[in-house]
Amino acid sequence: MSEPWSSLYGEVWEDLVRYIDRRVWDPERSQELAQEVFIRALRENPIPESPRAWLFTVAANLARDEARRAIRGREKLRLVRAEPQDGAPSPEEVLAVEQTRERVRRALEALNEREKDALLMVEAGFSYAEIAEATGLAPGAVGTTLSRARRKVSSAYAELEGGEDAQAAH
Amino acid sequence: MPRQHIDDGVLHAWLDGALDSDTGAEGQVVARHLAECAECRGRLEEARASKAAVSAMLSASGVPVPPPPAFATLESAAGSKDDTSASSTPERAKRRSGWRRGPRVRLAWAATIAVAVSAGLLARELSDRRGVDLPATLEYEREAMQAERNEQPSRQKSEQNAEAAAEDRDIPGAAPRTDADELAGRARLEATPSPALIAPTTEATGCWRSGARTPGGIPAWLRLREYPDPAEPGAGRTVEYESDVGAASPPVAHWEPLGADSVRLSLPGLELRLQVEADRLAGTFRETTGEGGERGVPSGSELFFERVPCPGP
Numbered sequence: 371m372s373e374p375w376s377s378l379y380g381e382v383w384e385d386l387v388r389y390i391d392r393r394v395w396d397p398e399r400s401q402e403l404a405q406e407v408f409i410r411a412l413r414e415n416p417i418p419e420s421p422r423a424w425l426f427t428v429a430a431n432l433a434r435d436e437a438r439r440a441i442r443g444r445e446k447l448r449l450v451r452a453e454p455q456d457g458a459p460s461p462e463e464v465l466a467v468e469q470t471r472e473r474v475r476r477a478l479e480a481l482n483e484r485e486k487d488a489l490l491m492v493e494a495g496f497s498y499a500e501i502a503e504a505t506g507l508a509p510g511a512v513g514t515t516l517s518r519a520r521r522k523v524s525s526a527y528a529e530l531e532g533g534e535d536a537q538a539a540h
Numbered sequence: 541m542p543r544q545h546i547d548d549g550v551l552h553a554w555l556d557g558a559l560d561s562d563t564g565a566e567g568q569v570v571a572r573h574l575a576e577c578a579e580c581r582g583r584l585e586e587a588r589a590s591k592a593a594v595s596a597m598l599s600a601s602g603v604p605v606p607p608p609p610a611f612a613t614l615e616s617a618a619g620s621k622d623d624t625s626a627s628s629t630p631e632r633a634k635r636r637s638g639w640r641r642g643p644r645v646r647l648a649w650a651a652t653i654a655v656a657v658s659a660g661l662l663a664r665e666l667s668d669r670r671g672v673d674l675p676a677t678l679e680y681e682r683e684a685m686q687a688e689r690n691e692q693p694s695r696q697k698s699e700q701n702a703e704a705a706a707e708d709r710d711i712p713g714a715a716p717r718t719d720a721d722e723l724a725g726r727a728r729l730e731a732t733p734s735p736a737l738i739a740p741t742t743e744a745t746g747c748w749r750s751g752a753r754t755p756g757g758i759p760a761w762l763r764l765r766e767y768p769d770p771a772e773p774g775a776g777r778t779v780e781y782e783s784d785v786g787a788a789s790p791p792v793a794h795w796e797p798l799g800a801d802s803v804r805l806s807l808p809g810l811e812l813r814l815q816v817e818a819d820r821l822a823g824t825f826r827e828t829t830g831e832g833g834e835r836g837v838p839s840g841s842e843l844f845f846e847r848v849p850c851p852g853p
Binding site: 372375376379380383384387388391392397398401402404405408409412413467470471474475477489490492493497498510511512513514515516517518519520521523524527 | 547548549550551552553556558587590591593594595597598600601602603605606607608609611614615617618798813824
């Protein structure tokens with residue numbers, strides 16, 4: 371049961387972690403979930419027809435569950451975080467990255483689930499045929515969905531940027 | 541003059557390279573039209589800009605991804621299903637012995653440890669109940685927790701049989717739900733595996749105290765009990781524990797090796813990922829309880845345990 375997973379592993383790892391992270395917004399947790407995806411893959415029998423698409427579909431489902439839980443738990447208590455390690459980015463850098471991530475996260479909220487799936491999949495290098503299969507969109511509708519998703523996200527992002535700049539000016 | 545302009549969806553498909561490979565004929569039509577129609581070329585450029593903006597935005601949000609752990613650790617975590625497949629080629633046998641040899645000792649260790657657990661999630665709760673002054677490194681919003689507890693009184697559950705039956709390795713992290721009361725209040729769920737599952741014949745061989753003074757540490761307490769003759773080294777195990785604050789909740793924990801030196805410990809409503817070292821368990825904490833009754837500890841909270849002498853019975 372090792373193939374095709376072992377050869378896909380190194381190939382898709384980074385894309386898969388990012389793909390999950392854009393849903394759960396927690397890099398460490400995303401890595402854990404990516405491992406979980408592969409563990410499930412190794413137990414999958416028979417091997418799915420499109421292994422790569424299968425991985426990302428399972429990842430999307432795990433990430434959705436995770437994101438729901440994370441939202442609920444977030445506000446109840448605060449944790450005193452561990453000290454930053456040597457060589458870690460400065461607080462300013464961390465803040466800048468976090469601001470960007472927060473903005474992107476909110477911009478993606480402009481999309482419905484299917485649009486988000488299609489967009490994140492195309493960014494992860496999937497073909498339209500694979501996206502159609504994973505999302506249930508008609509093959510001819512993938513382009514239209516992506517065109518709409520890109521428009522919505524980029525305008526939401528621009529609006530958020532504008533809004534924050536305006537706030538900063540005050 | 542072209543009769544019909546190209547719609548946005550087709551322009552994006554064109555940009556994404558979907559037309560050449562998928563529908564060659566349509567690709568040619570689009571190419572011809574674009575050559576003739578300035579308006580559509582303009583829209584193509586808009587679509588290109590939109591695609592580029594979104595790609596840039598998404599990649600700006602990407603954090604560095606460290607290389608993945610060795611694939612063998614996942615194979616080992618995926619565990620016993622592998623054994624059921626008929627395949628047994630020399631290559632396969634070689635691979636298996638390859639990854640089994642190294643971690644065997646530790647896997648065996650991990651698998652033979654049934655878990656007796658006490659997760660003292662609320663250090664303050666512990667203080668209240670026992671007059672012990674443990675340092676609390678979590679800043680709880682205590683009132684919210686208290687309110688939650690009051691709303692959800694403890695319910696008796698009888699999932700023990702189900703859990704015993706579900707001593708399976710197919711549902712990683714499938715820890716049973718539990719009450720808010722259990723979540724918040726079990727300051728010291730000291731653990732003794734139930735004879736109903738497997739009778740311990742040895743004393744506890746590992747006792748661990750959390751590094752509670754470390755920033756980010758979670759005060760907690762684990763007692764691990766070793767069992768003789770594990771049927772399947774490397775497989776997960778479900779065990780029972782007893783609580784000294786009553787027996788209201790399903791006293792079940794699941795200890796599942798994730799590789800040569802890490803384990804996942806699933807308890808009611810929470811999960812610990814721990815690196816197993818000689819005198820230390822280090823890792824992250826997260827809650828697993830879904831709807832209703834979550835503790836609200838953020839995923840990724842760090843903690844570690846240090847080996848301590850086991851107290852007497």
